[in-house]
Amino acid sequence: MVHKDHHADLPKDLKFLVIVTSATLLDSWARGEAPADESGDMAESLVLAYGHTLAGRLCLHNDADAIRAAVMEGAKGGNVDVIVISGGTGLGPKDRTVEAVTPLIEKELPGFGELFRQLSCSQIGTSSMASRTLAGTCGKVLVFAVPGSPKAVKLAMERLILPESPHLLKMLRG
Numbered sequence: 001m002v003h004k005d006h007h008a009d010l011p012k013d014l015k016f017l018v019i020v021t022s023a024t025l026l027d028s029w030a031r032g033e034a035p036a037d038e039s040g041d042m043a044e045s046l047v048l049a050y051g052h053t054l055a056g057r058l059c060l061h062n063d064a065d066a067i068r069a070a071v072m073e074g075a076k077g078g079n080v081d082v083i084v085i086s087g088g089t090g091l092g093p094k095d096r097t098v099e100a101v102t103p104l105i106e107k108e109l110p111g112f113g114e115l116f117r118q119l120s121c122s123q124i125g126t127s128s129m130a131s132r133t134l135a136g137t138c139g140k141v142l143v144f145a146v147p148g149s150p151k152a153v154k155l156a157m158e159r160l161i162l163p164e165s166p167h168l169l170k171m172l173r174g
Helices: 023-030 038-049 064-075 097-104 110-130 150-173
Strands: 015-021 053-060 082-086 134-138 141-146
Touching: 015 038, 015 064, 023 053, 038 053, 038 082, 038 150, 053 064, 064 082, 064 097, 064 134, 064 141, 082 150, 097 134, 097 141, 110 134, 110 150, 141 150
Parallel strands: 015 053, 015 082, 082 141
Antiparallel strands: 134 141
16 A cells, blocks of 8 residues: 655645735724734735745725625635635624635635634633634635734744645645
8 A cells, every 4th residue: 555645746835815804904094004914914924934925915894795805806816825814703793704704615624723722722721712713715725714913823824824735725626
């Protein structure tokens, strides 16, 4: 019996679309203020540090239609391999990312949320149970939704998304 290495011949230089959902940032920018988009900056810097390409970066209001439209646009056309959405995953009344993206997911990856909460628990304790992460496929694109804090983005990107996306894409695309 021949053992096939699942990590052989993995795709390289993946194209990432980073979406940050934050009414606070958008409202501040509209007032002429210049707050930093720490989560978006974190995601972008990690994508580039791992040798991948940033295909785009958006900041959207916590609006389900806008989030869904951005994911659908990113998933079509072959210009994006991985979509990472930061923010809008909490329990607050304005948090709509999970509800917006769930109908678009064709194959869910529940292990992502399980692993993220396990890793997060070691950092923030039982508050990690409120982390409503989501991962799955939309067409031939991987989609991940993570909490909006820079620490959550760093954890998800470094420990889960960046190391496993090439393998997941290889499986998804045959």
